[in-house]
Amino acid sequence: MAKKISDSQIETLIFAHRGSSGTHPENTMVAFQEAFHVGANGIELDVHLTKDGEVVVIHDEKVDRTTNGTGFVHEKTLNELKQLDAGGWYSNYLKGETIPTLNEVLEWISDKKLLLNIELKNDILQYEGLEEKVIQLVHIHGLSTSVIISSFNHYSLVKVKQLDKEIEIAVLTYDILYQPWKYVKSIGASALHCNKSFAFSNMISQAQQQIPIRVYTINDELEMKQILLKGLSALITDFPKKAIQLKSTLLK
Secondary structure: OOOOHHHOOOOOOEEEEOOOOOOOOOOOOOHHHHHHHHHOOOOHHHHHHHEOOEEOOOOOOOOOOOOOOOHHHHHOOOOHHHHOOOOOOHHHHHHOOOOOOOHHHHHHHOOOOOEEEEEEEOOOOOOOOOOHHHHHHHHHHHOOOOEEEOOOOOHHHHHHHHHOOOEEEEEEEEEOOHHHHHHHHOOOOOEEEEEEHOOOOOHHHHHHHOOOEOOOOOHHHHHHHHHHHOOOOOOEEEHHHHHHHHHHHHHO
């Protein structure tokens, strides 16, 4: 008989990684809308700064992979970025999708019951003032209680916490940390966003008793099931619909 999730485990949240990026062009409004449509609990996205200081939603430092343009995000103005096609690379049907601003996403999400994980992409390039700009936008839309800010740049997370003690910050890591709950709490963070190597390690049971564990990027159905059965805080996936359907099946 298949193992069911107990009542204490059913709160595993499903976050759509860069929106429903397995079925739509990543980090576009159409990908976020699809994530909302299929019932995701939250959306994860990435932000950079433009040449003219606007916060835009895109994963890479360059636009080459996910648009029809070339070059660095920070070397282009918002107007220049808005001329690029961010959907055609994925499907002709989705041609014309543009790179969203964080402000556009926050405005769209403001009346929806969705959590938003904003990843600050300042671990390769150091964007001066990115933390302040993101926090300001979050406050403008009154979303400080439904936003999680994460980054691989932990100095940036400390800065966020110094600027705003209320917004939740989460430590992003590729590594298996020793007693990560102590490190997470030491910098004022509330949760750990880790890859599956840590999620399936021997330490996970102890760690999840101390802090929320959110695991990225889980797309394999068997791994999704394992994460759900472990009762971890959240599963971050490119395929939120698949994860939601699997969770529903396990609960029957």
